[in-house]
Amino acid sequence: MTNRIRVLAAATFAIIGVGATATIAQDLPAPVQARQGQFQIMALNVGILGGMARGNAEYDATAAQTAADNLVAISMLDQSFHWPEGTDNMALDGTRALPAIWENLPDVVEKWGAFGAAAEGLAAVAGTGLEPMQAALGPLGATCGSCHDAYRAPQ
């Protein structure tokens, strides 16, 4: 399963130029807005789980399962249209995507795949109890961090 996603993603993290020139943040190209929205949805769902894991909200098995399933669903979204060349933070204001992404596409794809695998691991246990969910959330967070470490500039 994960392997298939990886192959698919590798085939489709394609490079399509949009001929973007320096643009101001308000009118970011649609692909940049779309990927940022995608990450916002991820953060929202991680937040449902993280709130419970940190003890800020009571554990709710149904909500936890739904959030984890959403993360799996996002991890399966084909990424090919979100990352056109020329949409790095040197070319555009309003994105934090580093040019290194386009120099290391296979590694980026692997990191996205690692996120998908961790999301599946989380979805397998999220509805079964607070402790297993907490234990699976740590590895998921590590996959976010390792991609942001390498490919996202600070604000």
Add this chain to the structure above:
Amino acid sequence: MRRLIVIALVLGLATLAAGLIATRPSFVHGTELAGLTGDAGAGEAVFWAAGCASCHAAEGATDAARLVLAGGQRFASDFGTFVAPNISTDPVHGIGDWTLAQFVTALQNGISPEGRHYYPAFPYTAYRLAERQDLADLWAFWQTLPASDTPSLPHEVGFPFSIRRAVGAWNLLNLSDEFVVAGDLTEQQARGRYLSEALAHCAECHTPRDALGGLDRSAWMTGAPNPSGSGTIPALTPDRLRWSEADIAAYLNDGFTPDFDSAGGHMVSVIRNMAMLPEADRLAIAAYLKALPSDE
């Protein structure tokens, strides 16, 4: 005229001599440390708090690989690129044959066993404030770490910064024995200050630098340009970082912001270290951040 030149010469020589004396390497002697017995267990906590692995383990290392201090990571600066050396327990390529006194001299005075000045890319300016007992514990923990025979690589630093002696003059301006945040602190805030200023060197990234690369102590933790490229390293002063203390401590543990964005850049590695500490220490750091003077 000739007399003037002679006076100028004499004055010049005197200044030079004063400079050389003032910047002469100073060693910590074994006798000063004789009373200390290191505890490796306590030293492990010092190791994570001080972040040695973030610079000296291989780039991107995780888990057990963070204990292999083979060096090789590169640090870009305005003065050139520094490469972290092998500081594993290997006696040839690492520091396996050092004494505790040599270790403390390196960490607190920035001086090598041969008397060379280290570059401040190695944050001895922070470690200078560390308790000697903590360094003895750290050295005891060191003895439990693996050896690596990876040779250290040279720095890529051009003239005049290639003159290590010049660092001695820099030290006169930038080596301080005082904490930056002064005044009445609670016990928790003081613990947080010790962890942040002496060990975890948060300011190395979060404080802007002057023209000579020294930290601007009047703009402590007010954010700084990112030395390794684009973007800005955020301010941590309470007027700019409005997270609760619990949120800050949680971020230092799980890497999630209050909005559940996930930390990036060099902060990822810092969080890997902070996550190894007891919760009370992360809360102490949060309390210290709330005690920082604000940047108006």
